[in-house]
Amino acid sequence: MTERDATPDPKSVRILIADDDPGLLESLRQLLSLEGYPVHTANGGGAAIEALRQESFDLLLLDLSMPGLGGVDVLRFMRAADLETLTVVVSGNSTVEDVAGALREGAHDYLKKPYEPAELMATVRNALQRKVLEDTNRAMRARLEQSERLHRVIVNNSPDIVFILDADKRFRFVNSRVHELLGYSRQDLLETSVLDLVEADERDKAEYFFDQARNRQTHLRSVELALRPARHSRTRRFFEVAVWPAGAGETHDHGGHEALTYGTARDITDRKESEAFINFQAYHDLLTRLPNRALFRDRVDVAISHAQRSGTRLAVLFIDLNRFKVINDSLGHTVGDRLLQGVAQRLQDCIRKGDTLSRFGGDEFTLLIPGLADNDAAVHVADKILESLQAPFEIGEHELFVGASIGIAIYPDAGDNLEALIKNADIAMYREKSTGRTGVRLYSPEMGGHPPQRLQLEQDMRRALDRDEFHILYQPQIDTHSGLMVGVEALVRWDHPRLGLLGPAEFIAIAEETRLIVELDRLTLRTAIREILHHNREGRPELRLAINLSPVLVERDDFVEDFLGILGETGFPPDLLEVEITENLLMSDTVDTVHKLNRLCAAGVQIAVDDFGTGYSSLSYLQKLPIHTLKIDRSFTHTICQEDEACIVNAIISMARGLQMNIVAEGVETEAHRDYLQRLECPMMQGFLFSPPAPLHALLTNGDLVAATATCQ
Structure with a gap:
């Protein structure tokens, strides 16, 4: 029997699905029905047992965790009744004990929720193929004495x-x-x-x-x-x-x-x-075949635990190649990739078997040296690496030279945890790199907490505020019912003269540490208001503006007076403005914060909680504070099509309805995201499906396109 012959006609197969989640039952039923399989459903373990008593099925898709009679009870019933139905467990319980227990009780296979539809269908087809083979073998045994020749024909053609x-x-x-x-x-x-x-x-x-x-x-x-x-x-x-x-x-x-x-x-x-390849991909860099950042972090954690128990030392080296960017830009990525592979091989030749060399990203490598005898031993390894890089690399017809700057952090002197060691090795590396030479630098507390590049970025930011290097892009907020763009969120960008266009993630943290965020937020507010007002007068009078404000600005004593003063000077309608604040600010729940937000609310300004659900604060602030809108964080939207993740979004939307709050779902990037949110009647959506951040005039010019994207089914 060939693999193709072992695949039964879908219409001849009887499949039973047992789960206590009606939504999942319907989803699985529809998915299997599209493939032509007749499907029966059972809501819970008791219903599944009753169905198995009354009818015979070829395949059972079974959840483990169900109230009353669970999946294990169903498996035990089937074993006691000697049923030949093949069982595939489809469950969120994925521990080794759960899997082993299900297999011991007679399950054929195990599929973890959430699953990919293609993975599920492949598992179903494989199980049905297995069922055909089992049935064939049983029939073969029964007919063995009657037809030995037929038996051998079937068996010898088995896949x-x-x-x-x-x-x-x-x-x-x-x-x-x-x-x-x-x-x-x-x-x-x-x-x-x-x-x-x-x-x-x-x-x-x-x-x-x-x-x-x-x-x-x-x-x-x-x-x-x-x-x-x-x-x-x-x-x-x-x-x-x-x-x-x-x-x-x-x-x-x-x-x-x-x-x-x-x-x-x-x-x-x-x-x-x-x-094995998928597992390798998860923990290795495919270009150099070295451990990646995730595996390196795991190895460092283990090494720190061992060093704590044994009282030994270890070193983390941060290795940054010099001149690589010049080579990569001038000769192309193919040559650059081959150069990185050559560098990785030379670095491996310099280390011991128990050391861990990792490609941390780009042209950066990290090295873990456990069981360190003394600091000089780490410096000796670093010197050996520099020496190995002195010889030219022969890449095709090119003879290439690269050097490296190496920073070293020693446990426990330079930190007693993973983050501190990597950060301080990075700081030492930048300190050495700033000298313009190839060399090694051992971290010392005198170096402080900021590498030279970070200090340079801070200095550049001070000049950027004077030189108008910041500008505003906008991302539309779409009304789910009408498909129209009813508002925009203002997003600041920095046109850095040397580094190019920088997003908020690359400079907001520095701005907050240096308090430059106060001036930057004021600039962002004034610029956005001016541009919105211009278009309001040009035919979009109802366009709303959402703007993020840093906790550093909100915590200032003059925040409310300054904020309302800007609105008064510009004549911007307060009811068209929505201020987005983070849960971190609300966690303090101070009387001062409540008072400030109440004053803004009294003036007509709307208050939104940005990235809702990512904090760990008590939800009591939703009732104590004048909050009008919850913005669902993009991390939840991205996993919305996974059953065990979508419940978070469902819960947030249901809670917002109960509290009579508006909801904006961020990070809507696919039609599946949009369709799911439409079914939940989420009132507003925002994301790359409709438009990436863009200049305001471009969004208004392409408004019909945005609306079409929002409403297409």
Whole structure:
């Protein structure tokens, strides 16, 4: 039987879905129905058991956590009733205990919520293929005495290795697929133990599995094993091995019959390699094959824990290449990528086996040296790295030279946690880089908390305010019902003469630390009001303006007088202005904050909470403070189509309705986001689906396009 033959006609399949979430039941039903599968649903474990009593099903998609009778209870019922329905658990419970428990109770496969539709359909198809093979094997055993020839035709055309073992685990039969997949002749394997095909490091696991599988009381029926190919092939291959003891009346342990075990082995090498590659991608930089930032952080955390217990020291080195940007810009990214690979190889040649070298990003590398004897040892490694980079790199027809600036932070002198060590190594590196030379610098407390580049950015910002280097872009806020742009949010950008266009994330933190944010916020407010007023007079009198204000500005004693003074000077209608503040400001819940916001509200200004739901404050402030709007943070919107994440957005919208507040969903970037929010009747949306931040005149010119994007179905 080929893989294609093992796929049943969807109309001939009976599928039951059991879950206590009506929304999920309907979603799964629709998804499977689109593929042509007849689907029955059961709301909860009790309903599932009743359906299984009354009808037979080929496949059960089962949730574990349900009130009353849960998924495990359903599995136990099926085992007691000896039902042949194949079960795939679809659940948010993803711990090892949950997965192992479900498999022990008879589940065929396990799929974690939230799932991708394609992943679900692939799992369903694989399960149904498995069901067909199981049914075929059962029928084959029943007809074995009647038609040995038909039996061999079916088995030898199976996509899997099909075999029969005797009581000593020796092959009594194996189909020709074993030669195609492992290179063994069928005759060579007869009377050979199946354990001889298992890789040495998995022999104990395999022996335990086959011993247990002969016990009719156990539900251990499948296992993943690495099987050893014939001598001419050294490639390690992985198989899902499933076995079934011979049925009662066919064979037995005593008398004139043998105790046989039937089995199949499905080649899952491609799947295992894909899983390994995905795991490698998650923790490694694909260009250099080095650990990435995530894996490096994990290694540093482990090293710090060990150093704390043993009283030893460790070093974190921050390595920044000199002249790389010049090479990359002049010769292209292909040459730049090959240069980074060459640098990574030389750096690896300089370190010990227990050290961790990571590509931190761009042309930056980090190095962890645990078990440090003294500070000089770290400096010695850094000097060795610099020496290794002195020789030119031969990249194609180019002979390239790069150097490096290296900063070193020693635990515990330069910090007792991951963030402090990386930050201080970075500071030391920038201090060395500012000298214009290739070299090494050991961090010392005298260097302070700001690398030279940060100090330079602060100085540039002071000049930028005088030179009008800041400008405002706007992002439209769309009325969900009408699809019209009813407001805009003002977003500040910095046209830096040397670094190019900078977004708020690159300079707002510095502005707040230096208190330059006060002047910047005032400038942003005046500029935005002036531009909105111009267009209000040109035919958009109802266009609303939303603007973010820093807590640094709001906490000033003269905040309200200054703010209302600007409105009075410009003549801007207060009821068209919405001030966005963060939850961090509201967490203080001081009397002074409440008083200031009440004064703004009394003047007609609307108050919005930006990035709502990302803080950890008590929700009591929603009733204590004059808040009109909640802005759902983009991180929640981005995961809105995942069932276990969407509930957060549902809850926020429901809560806002109950408190009679407006809602704006930020980060709407796909039609799926938009459609979901429309179904929830979220009143307003904002995001790249409608428009990226743009000049105001461009948004008003393209207003019809924005409206079309908002209303298309």
